[in-house]
Amino acid sequence: MSHKVVTHWKGNLQFESDNPSGKLLTMDTSSEDGGYNSGLRPKALMLSSLAGCSGLDVVSVLKKMKVPFSDFRIDTLGELTDEHPKTYHTVSVEYHFYGDQLDEDKIKKAVNLSVEKYCGVMAMFRRFSEIKLSIHYHNI
The missing domain is CATH 3.30.300.20 (K homology (KH) domain)
Incomplete structure:
Protein backbone atom coordinates (compact mmCIF):
# COMPACT_ATOMS: atom_id res chain seq x y z
CA MET A 1 0.00 0.00 0.00
CA SER A 2 1.22 3.50 -0.72
CA HIS A 3 -0.05 7.05 -0.39
CA LYS A 4 0.43 9.76 -2.96
CA VAL A 5 0.14 13.41 -2.02
CA VAL A 6 0.44 16.23 -4.56
CA THR A 7 1.65 19.58 -3.23
CA HIS A 8 1.27 22.61 -5.49
CA TRP A 9 2.95 25.99 -5.09
CA LYS A 10 0.31 28.72 -4.87
CA GLY A 11 2.68 31.72 -4.95
CA ASN A 12 5.05 33.38 -2.51
CA LEU A 13 5.65 30.77 0.24
CA GLN A 14 2.20 29.20 0.16
CA PHE A 15 1.52 25.60 -0.88
CA GLU A 16 -1.65 23.54 -1.22
CA SER A 17 -1.50 19.81 -0.63
CA ASP A 18 -4.07 17.14 -1.33
CA ASN A 19 -4.66 13.93 0.57
CA PRO A 20 -5.83 10.43 -0.41
CA SER A 21 -9.19 11.44 1.12
CA GLY A 22 -9.49 14.16 -1.54
CA LYS A 23 -9.32 16.98 1.03
CA LEU A 24 -6.96 19.93 0.62
CA LEU A 25 -4.86 21.85 3.11
CA THR A 26 -2.85 25.02 2.81
CA MET A 27 0.67 25.39 4.19
CA ASP A 28 2.43 28.70 4.68
CA THR A 29 4.83 30.43 7.03
CA SER A 30 4.56 33.51 9.22
CA SER A 31 4.67 37.02 7.80
CA GLU A 32 7.90 37.54 9.80
CA ASP A 33 9.44 34.74 7.69
CA GLY A 34 8.08 36.10 4.40
CA GLY A 35 4.78 34.23 4.17
CA TYR A 36 1.16 35.33 4.43
CA ASN A 37 0.40 33.35 7.61
CA SER A 38 -2.45 31.82 5.60
CA GLY A 39 -1.96 28.15 6.32
CA LEU A 40 -0.64 25.45 8.58
CA ARG A 41 3.07 25.24 9.34
Missing part, protein backbone atom coordinates in the same frame (compact mmCIF):
# COMPACT_ATOMS: atom_id res chain seq x y z
CA PRO A 42 4.64 22.05 7.95
CA LYS A 43 6.51 21.01 11.11
CA ALA A 44 3.53 21.72 13.38
CA LEU A 45 1.41 19.71 10.94
CA MET A 46 3.58 16.72 11.81
CA LEU A 47 2.50 17.12 15.45
CA SER A 48 -1.13 17.24 14.31
CA SER A 49 -0.56 14.03 12.35
CA LEU A 50 0.89 12.37 15.43
CA ALA A 51 -2.04 13.42 17.62
CA GLY A 52 -4.60 12.55 14.97
CA CYS A 53 -3.14 9.09 14.35
CA SER A 54 -3.03 8.22 18.03
CA GLY A 55 -6.40 9.84 18.73
CA LEU A 56 -8.11 7.77 16.03
CA ASP A 57 -6.65 4.62 17.57
CA VAL A 58 -7.62 5.53 21.12
CA VAL A 59 -11.22 6.43 20.28
CA SER A 60 -11.61 3.28 18.18
CA VAL A 61 -10.29 1.06 20.99
CA LEU A 62 -12.39 2.80 23.64
CA LYS A 63 -15.52 2.35 21.50
CA LYS A 64 -14.79 -1.37 21.18
CA MET A 65 -14.25 -1.55 24.96
CA LYS A 66 -17.52 0.40 25.48
CA VAL A 67 -15.71 2.95 27.66
CA PRO A 68 -17.71 6.19 27.95
CA PHE A 69 -16.12 9.65 28.01
CA SER A 70 -17.57 13.06 27.22
CA ASP A 71 -14.52 14.77 25.72
CA PHE A 72 -10.97 13.95 24.69
CA ARG A 73 -8.08 16.19 23.71
CA ILE A 74 -4.41 15.63 22.89
CA ASP A 75 -1.88 18.39 23.55
CA THR A 76 1.35 17.85 21.62
CA LEU A 77 4.50 19.91 22.16
CA GLY A 78 7.56 19.50 19.97
CA GLU A 79 10.97 20.83 21.03
CA LEU A 80 13.17 21.80 18.08
CA THR A 81 16.93 21.53 17.77
CA ASP A 82 18.87 24.81 17.61
CA GLU A 83 20.77 24.03 14.41
CA HIS A 84 19.48 23.58 10.88
CA PRO A 85 17.85 21.44 9.79
CA LYS A 86 15.69 22.06 12.85
CA THR A 87 13.99 18.82 13.86
CA TYR A 88 11.94 17.71 16.85
CA HIS A 89 14.33 16.17 19.36
CA THR A 90 11.66 15.76 22.07
CA VAL A 91 7.89 15.48 21.72
CA SER A 92 5.46 15.55 24.65
CA VAL A 93 2.06 13.98 24.05
CA GLU A 94 -0.55 14.70 26.72
CA TYR A 95 -3.84 12.80 26.56
CA HIS A 96 -6.72 14.56 28.35
CA PHE A 97 -9.95 12.66 29.03
CA TYR A 98 -13.11 14.21 30.42
CA GLY A 99 -16.14 12.44 31.78
CA ASP A 100 -18.10 11.13 34.71
CA GLN A 101 -16.47 8.13 36.43
CA LEU A 102 -13.71 7.59 33.86
CA ASP A 103 -12.37 4.04 33.66
CA GLU A 104 -8.69 4.94 34.08
CA ASP A 105 -7.37 1.39 33.61
CA LYS A 106 -9.15 0.86 30.28
CA ILE A 107 -8.23 4.34 29.06
CA LYS A 108 -4.58 3.68 29.90
CA LYS A 109 -4.76 0.37 28.04
CA ALA A 110 -6.25 2.08 24.97
CA VAL A 111 -3.54 4.75 24.96
CA ASN A 112 -0.80 2.14 25.38
CA LEU A 113 -2.17 0.06 22.49
CA SER A 114 -2.04 3.12 20.25
CA VAL A 115 1.43 4.17 21.39
CA GLU A 116 3.03 0.73 21.35
CA LYS A 117 1.18 -1.14 18.61
CA TYR A 118 -1.13 0.75 16.26
CA CYS A 119 0.00 4.32 15.58
CA GLY A 120 2.41 4.31 12.65
CA VAL A 121 3.09 8.02 13.00
CA MET A 122 4.20 7.44 16.61
CA ALA A 123 6.56 4.70 15.38
CA MET A 124 8.05 7.10 12.83
CA PHE A 125 8.51 9.86 15.42
CA ARG A 126 10.36 7.45 17.71
CA ARG A 127 13.08 7.16 15.06
CA PHE A 128 14.14 10.79 15.46
CA SER A 129 12.80 12.07 18.78
CA GLU A 130 12.27 11.20 22.40
CA ILE A 131 8.55 10.76 23.12
CA LYS A 132 7.19 11.76 26.54
CA LEU A 133 3.65 10.59 27.30
CA SER A 134 1.15 11.52 29.99
CA ILE A 135 -2.52 10.79 30.59
CA HIS A 136 -4.75 13.23 32.47
CA TYR A 137 -8.20 12.33 33.80
CA HIS A 138 -10.70 15.13 34.33
CA ASN A 139 -13.73 13.74 36.16
CA ILE A 140 -16.62 16.14 35.77
